[in-house]
Amino acid sequence: MRAISVVAFGVFRDSIRDRIAYGLVFFAVMLIAASILLAQLTAGQDVKIIKDLGLAASSVIGVFIAIFFGIGLVTKEVERRSIYSLLSKPVTRSQFVVGKYLGLALTLLINLAMMAVALYAVLAYFDWTATPGLRASWEAPALDPRMLTAFGLIGVELMLITATALFFSTFSSPFLSVALTAGVYVIGHFSEDLKHIDTIVKSPALAGVARGVYYIMPNLASLDIKSEVVHGQSVAALHMVSASATSGLFIALLVLGATIVFSRRDLK
Amino acid sequence: MTGRPRTTSRTWFALVFLAVAAVASQVVAEGAIQRETVGPTVDWIQSPQLMRRLALSFDTLLADVYWIRSVQYYGDTKLSNEKKKEYDRLFPLLDMTTTLDPRFNIAYRFGAILLSEGYPNGAGNTKQAIALLEKAINEMPEKWQYLHDAGFVEYWWNKDPSAAAKWLLRAADVPGSPSWLRPVAAGMLAEGGDERTARALWTELEATAEHDWLRQAARRGLMQLDAEAVIAQLQPIVNKFHDTTGRFPASWQEMVGARLLPGIPLDPSGRWPYTLDPASGAIDVDRESPVFPLRRSGKMPTLAQ
Numbered sequence: 001m002r003a004i005s006v007v008a009f010g011v012f013r014d015s016i017r018d019r020i021a022y023g024l025v026f027f028a029v030m031l032i033a034a035s036i037l038l039a040q041l042t043a044g045q046d047v048k049i050i051k052d053l054g055l056a057a058s059s060v061i062g063v064f065i066a067i068f069f070g071i072g073l074v075t076k077e078v079e080r081r082s083i084y085s086l087l088s089k090p091v092t093r094s095q096f097v098v099g100k101y102l103g104l105a106l107t108l109l110i111n112l113a114m115m116a117v118a119l120y121a122v123l124a125y126f127d128w129t130a131t132p133g134l135r136a137s138w139e140a141p142a143l144d145p146r147m148l149t150a151f152g153l154i155g156v157e158l159m160l161i162t163a164t165a166l167f168f169s170t171f172s173s174p175f176l177s178v179a180l181t182a183g184v185y186v187i188g189h190f191s192e193d194l195k196h197i198d199t200i201v202k203s204p205a206l207a208g209v210a211r212g213v214y215y216i217m218p219n220l221a222s223l224d225i226k227s228e229v230v231h232g233q234s235v236a237a238l239h240m241v242s243a244s245a246t247s248g249l250f251i252a253l254l255v256l257g258a259t260i261v262f263s264r265r266d267l268k
Numbered sequence: 269m270t271g272r273p274r275t276t277s278r279t280w281f282a283l284v285f286l287a288v289a290a291v292a293s294q295v296v297a298e299g300a301i302q303r304e305t306v307g308p309t310v311d312w313i314q315s316p317q318l319m320r321r322l323a324l325s326f327d328t329l330l331a332d333v334y335w336i337r338s339v340q341y342y343g344d345t346k347l348s349n350e351k352k353k354e355y356d357r358l359f360p361l362l363d364m365t366t367t368l369d370p371r372f373n374i375a376y377r378f379g380a381i382l383l384s385e386g387y388p389n390g391a392g393n394t395k396q397a398i399a400l401l402e403k404a405i406n407e408m409p410e411k412w413q414y415l416h417d418a419g420f421v422e423y424w425w426n427k428d429p430s431a432a433a434k435w436l437l438r439a440a441d442v443p444g445s446p447s448w449l450r451p452v453a454a455g456m457l458a459e460g461g462d463e464r465t466a467r468a469l470w471t472e473l474e475a476t477a478e479h480d481w482l483r484q485a486a487r488r489g490l491m492q493l494d495a496e497a498v499i500a501q502l503q504p505i506v507n508k509f510h511d512t513t514g515r516f517p518a519s520w521q522e523m524v525g526a527r528l529l530p531g532i533p534l535d536p537s538g539r540w541p542y543t544l545d546p547a548s549g550a551i552d553v554d555r556e557s558p559v560f561p562l563r564r565s566g567k568m569p570t571l572a573q
Binding site for chain 2: 045186189190230
């Protein structure tokens with residue numbers, strides 16, 4: 001356990017020193033702040049648009065970091081050959097992979113928390129300056145705590161994407177890993193279409209394959225509750241728990257798969 | 269020598285100079301460059317369902333973008349100097365907005381107003397307005413407001429009190445809907461629609477609208493009713509002038525000079541005099557007035573009719 005935490009802390013330390021990650025988070029925070037200006041163009045839909053933009057920026061920047069940093073977790077160490085000195089220490093390959101994953105997951109969660117704070121700060125300013133009449137027209141309060149549930153599931157999605165990127169990077173090139181992870185992300189958001197493809201295709205075989213892919217691929221659409229939260233609708237606790245638990249199982253599967261592949265990999 | 273090279277004062281000066289020169293050049297060039305007219309905007313993706321899939325999990329953000337585009341398109345068209353204003357892209361834009369975000373309340377309600385508003389201030393397309401509201405009703409059957417708005421379009425723009433009453437009775441059946449819906453519907457069915465019913469509808473909308481834009485639209489509707497009432501009072505006076513002189517007055521000043529009016533009548537916006545056609549004696553509001561166009565019932569007692 002200690003070995004894992006040492007590796008994880010190392011990743012976390014490197015990530016927060018990384019100027020690109022800093023830049024991306026800074027960009028997201030600026031985008032959220034700039035949404036105040038954008039909201040002026042929207043015919044009274046200011047709070048909705050600030051929330052939409054804030055949640056979308058947090059999600060897309062997080063996915064970007066998860067994919068590109070997730071792929072580099074193992075690949076960079078192998079390319080730099082620093083893996084040899086790392087593995088000469090009392091760290092197993094499995095501990096190395098798990099530690100790397102946890103380090104980036106921690107970084108992502110902290111980045112996400114920063115973006116959430118930025119969004120709430122912008123909304124607090126808006127709430128403070130709004131007239132009672134304007135406030136009454138909002139579907140949900142500006143500082144609606146339900147937005148935290150959306151941030152929570154974005155966090156789960158980012159951890160799942162990181163695990164996917166890490167898994168692919170243990171056996172394929174960086175470019176292919178990016179393509180495969182992006183593919184999982186896209187298919188994950190098409191899952192409802194895959195499930196109901198029998199309504200548009202006549203072939204039972206194709207419908208069966210699509211349904212199989214639906215169950216094999218992580219259902220990322222179930223982690224997307226941005227629309228519900230922005231419109232002030234409550235999301236059932238059962239939905240939150242089942243979507244998070246299923247994603248947790250996929251994460252465990254992918255990280256375990258990554259440790260197995262990496263343990264068998266010939267690094268000479 | 270090792271270490272970082274120092275930035276000299278000359279370099280700083282050059283940096284500031286270039287920054288100032290670039291901005292100044294841009295300001296000067298702005299007036300000099302004659303842009304070619306850009307062709308009509310093309311919506312490359314016209315299927316809302318396809319767009320919803322392509323948006324992945326960012327469909328509501330994309331809906332915001334399409335809502336901004338809808339409002340800008342409406343505003344640009346309304347304010348354009350074109351003789352024939354085309355609002356043909358308004359419904360596709362609103363349809364895209366509400367498919368991407370099916371609970372986008374204001375896009376349905378205000379969109380229906382923009383679509384049904386009389387041409388040239390709006391698209392004047394009540395079918396599309398009702399279609400947009402039906403989409404909202406399917407998506408959120410628990411909200412009576414969309415049924416009320418559909419009834420309003422039928423009553424105010426289509427002048428069909430019986431169709432309007434059906435919508436209002438459906439709205440009255442929605443749990444939590446206000447109690448005034450049923451009497452207003454009954455009034456429509458009994459009287460075939462009159463000014464009092466229309467005024468009651470606008471007044472309730474002004475009182476219950478959750479958004480400033482809707483309240484402003486309601487206030488405008490009330491002003492249009494006021495204008496129609498004033499025109500109904502002015503028309504007999506103009507007709508009286510005709511009966512006396514054998515011709516219609518050339519202007520309001522002539523009416524004032526004949527002591528038939530105390531002053532030039534202004535429409536409810538308070539800025540624009542009513543227009544008077546010397547050939548037919550028909551009275552209307554000015555095309556530049558915010559209350560233009562009126563929902564003319566065709567019952568105005570002009571001699572030309």
